[in-house]
Amino acid sequence: MAKSLLIISRQAPWAGPSAREALDIALAGGAFDLPLGMLFLDDGVFQLDDGQQPATLQQKNLAANLQALPMFGVDELFACGHSLAERGLDAGSLALPVEVLDDAALAALIARFDQVVTL
Template identity: 60%
Template sequence: MPKSLLIISRQAPWSGPSAREALDIVLAGGAFDLPIGLLFLDDGVFQLAIRQDAKAVQQKDLSANLQALGLFGIEDVYVCGESATARGLEPTALSLEPLHVLAAEQISAVIDRYDQVITL
């Protein structure tokens, strides 16, 4: 049985390649039917903001990659509710569904469910 993997994405989509790399890992894992999850934490929640203008910061838009998660069988997608709220985002009005909104005290339990964790 393959080991499960959780990717924790902590970077804003315009702060460098980490956000795209996190999504690439998750999509590749999904393509190979690995048990994989994705957690948006800290500035990573900005990846889920609606109506981003990626061209304004000369970046590629990640929204198509995010919408492809379901096509690759990625169902375990989490967001830290406190991270979203602290950055002015309403956790229930983010661009991705289904999305499991977690309280800060739930995050360690989710992390413990996975065999391996990668933070980007």
Template identity: 65%
Template sequence: MSKSLLVISRQAPWSGPSAREALDIVLAGGAFDLPIGLLFLDDGVFQLAPHQAAKAVQQKDLSANLQALGLFGVDDVFACGHSLSARGLLPPANAQTLDSQTIGELIDRYDQVITL
């Protein structure tokens, strides 16, 4: 029986490689049918913002990777409601918005947690 994995992405898409690495881990886990979830927290919620100008900051656009999550069997995608509102972002359609208490419960449901 495979262990479940939650990846917590806390970095903005333009702040370095962490955002891409988190997505790569999730996509790889999904490709191998690993029970996996992805939580966007803190500046990580900026990855969910529409119309990002990645080329302006010489980064690769991660939106295609986000759209591919469902194709890889990754349906458990979450975003911190407090992080979204603190950054002036609307709740995204492609992630379930959670409050702080629910995030704690979510983390407890997974066998392994990776934070990037």
């Protein structure tokens, strides 16, 4: 049986290639039916902001990649509640439905997966 993988995305979509790389890993893993989840933490929660305007920063929009996650079997999507609150984001207005976790639930989530990749 394949080992489960948790991808932790900690970078804002405009802060470099890490956000796109995390999504690419998730999509590739999902295409091969790898059991995986994705956690948006720290500035990574900005990827979930539905009101992004990446063209103003001459960046590509990650919205299509985010919307493709469930189609590739990546259904376990999580966000840190503390990170959302610190950045003024409301869980009800995000681009994707995610399970919002508190600090205790974050620790349990990380422990549940066999392997963890942080980008």
